[in-house]
Amino acid sequence: MGNLLTPSSPPEHPQPDWGAIARDADFKALVSRKLKLVVPATIFFVVYYFALPVGVGWFPDFMKQKVWGNLNIAYLFALSQFFMAWVLAFIYVVAAAGWDRREHALLAKFGFNSKD
Numbered sequence: 020m021g022n023l024l025t026p027s028s029p030p031e032h033p034q035p036d037w038g039a040i041a042r043d044a045d046f047k048a049l050v051s052r053k054l055k056l057v058v059p060a061t062i063f064f065v066v067y068y069f070a071l072p073v074g075v076g077w078f079p080d081f082m083k084q085k086v087w088g089n090l091n092i093a094y095l096f097a098l099s100q101f102f103m104a105w106v107l108a109f110i111y112v113v114a115a116a117g118w119d120r121r122e123h124a125l126l127a128k129f130g131f132n133s134k135d
Contacts, residue, residue: 035131045128049121056114060107067103071096 040046074082075093082093126132 035126035129040125040129043125043128045121045125049118049125052121053118056111060111064104064107068100071100 071093074096082091082096084092086092086095123132
């Protein structure tokens with residue numbers, strides 16, 4: 020049984036050269052692809068989310084219009100936010116799977132695999 024104060028052994032696998040990876044064109048392309056989805060999706064989400072309180076506050080007569088029975092535009096819009104969030108989450112999960120594949124290929128290019 021080892022002494023707890025003994026320094027730990029060096030890692031079994033060397034660490035990637037993160038500086039070289041950050042300078043790589045494939046890495047820059049991967050970051051660019053992520054930003055092209057994440058930034059617009061975030062802006063869309065924030066605008067869509069705040070459209071309900073803005074609509075109710077500034078356009079109450081429009082939001083009170085009945086659509087079906089007692090269901091008005093405000094309630095319909097509030098319910099649509101759940102579906103919008105699910106759709107955005109689905110799009111993100113699909114895109115993230117592609118990003119993961121590219122990340123594994125990038126690390127393999129530098130001599131590392133997912134088991135390292």
